[in-house]
Amino acid sequence: MIKIALFSSKSYDKEYFERFKPQAGIEIRYFKSALNEDTTELAKGFDVVCVFVNDQINSTVLKYLKEHGTRLIALRCAGFNNVDLDAAQDYGIKVVRVPAYSPNAVAEHAMALILTLNRKTHKAYNRVREGNFSLERLTGFNVHRKTIGVIGTGKIGKAFCNICLGFGANVMAYDIHPDSELEKKGVVYSSIENLFKNSDIISLHCPLNDNTRHMINKDAFKIMKDGVMLINTSRGALVDTKAAIKALKKHKLGYFGIDVYEQEENLFFHDHSENIIEDEVIMRLISFPNVLITSHQAFFTHEALEEITTTTYQNITDFTNCKESKNVVA
Template sequence: MNVAFFSTKSYDKASFDPLLSNFGHEFTYFEAKLDRYSAILAKGHEAVCAFVNDHLDKVTLKKLKEEGVKLIALRCAGYNQVDLQEADRLGITVVRVPAYSPEAVAEHAMALILTLSRKTHKAYNRVRENNFSIEGLTGMNLHGKTIGVIGTGAIGAAFCKIALGFGCKVLAFDPFENQKLKELGVAYLSVDDLLKKAEIISMHCPLTPDTKHMINKDSLQLIKDGCMLINTSRGALIETKSVIRALKIGKIGYLGIDVYEQEENLFFQNRSEEILQDEQIARLMTFPNVLITGHQAFLTHEALYQIAKTTLENLNDFEQSHPLKNEVN
């Protein structure tokens, strides 16, 4: 198949190119984000390959259809960026990569926790300036802490196992309880009870109309004072303005995020020579107890290989009219 590949980065080419000869597809790489303005670049291609911040709304999908696109191959697990009803109406099939390396994201979430809890990011900067003082770097043990995990799919389950390995008490919420996790000692609670009891909360659920802004002004009233909040899932799970207020009054003691509600026009770009126009993320970066990474939790060699392999298999299945095990309906 001829595939238009959008939002291309160097690591995308490095992971896809070595596998292309085994699958027989032809890729055209575009650095541009896929949206209503760049959709014309898909002309002459049967499929597009899109990522988390590509914008596949009704207008974009209609233009893709006009250019002859039959398939949208998402190289990510999330699909909230796609208007699925419109894609279905237009007869455009959508496939995704439901699981690539759950451990990659789970380990990054734990890395955020460890960095915040032991202030290693501050120590790193001090030592580089020949400042070897440890004043103000007092941290906390993770052993014995209560961690609440919201969402126990593949990534959440991997994170639970890591947390258990640190000697933490693990609470969880998910509409579908994982029996194997329960056997390991994970206790399932309601969302409200989890928020009340957890000292650290880690978000691992998908973004849906029901989960959007589930961390908001009201739910933040339930958490323990000084609670640590971690989000490596989707930015809009958290209502940013409410989190900023909670940070200001000490309700949230630590915040670690790899995703951001308004990241679409910010992340995956070098903005070092620009003045940030996003006042909320600029405000977040002024807090000494906030750690932000730019949607890199997935970025490991192992995950990139699996993303490329599964995406190419999805393309093959569609081209050969095989059952689409990773179709999004």
């Protein structure tokens, strides 16, 4: 019997993990708490710890897990920047992930942010519900023939490029590994500086690491066009949020759509409607009329949840059967 501790559990996690659970050999305990240094005792005695984007698996956590029987960290997401991979290797704990649960879900959400910010459909919806049918201050622009800069053309970035091409946009891209298939379709790869300089819309689809942290900073904003639209559905710390606020105040940044946020672990996936939110940065962002924030929702489709669940189970089964998995990251 494989015992799994699933952290940061929500109702939809339990729904899908119970729906696709193998008939025998697996026992799951669901914890609403995130896994961090304060909650490690909950993982005592579990063979597998299953975690999500805002669980913090540092060296201290990994040491405790090793000492109390955990042999596998199963990420139910693509990113793994929240896991100390070096420490995991030192303690002999394998780490697996779900590399591509639904590229189209995230890519489509990025385009939804663009269209909503541009055509102001969220504002129009609220107006009409109040009996206001005026079109004043709802003017948008055509995405057709605009230049969209895509940073990162992995599976999600590639899906997003294809959507943009479908709108008739000019697509520029930056990636250390250009995609020849996208190039044949008309995507033009360039330096990141050239992309900043020429893009009307910039969308981020790259991983978070030491090289990409705060890649969108005050220096990057200086290069960008006045009124540029910036979209981030990847990782919050790709953007220096305080620099973005300054760019918004100076009208350099004309539109800002984010599904991720640097300090989201203290906010996202929870209902704070009856609480005072003490994060002054997020509250300042919310105050701008040209900022649109969703709370790490881009992945959230039926197809993605099914893929996350089935791949996670397969990763765990491969590990217990000593079968090599292509989804191992450490």
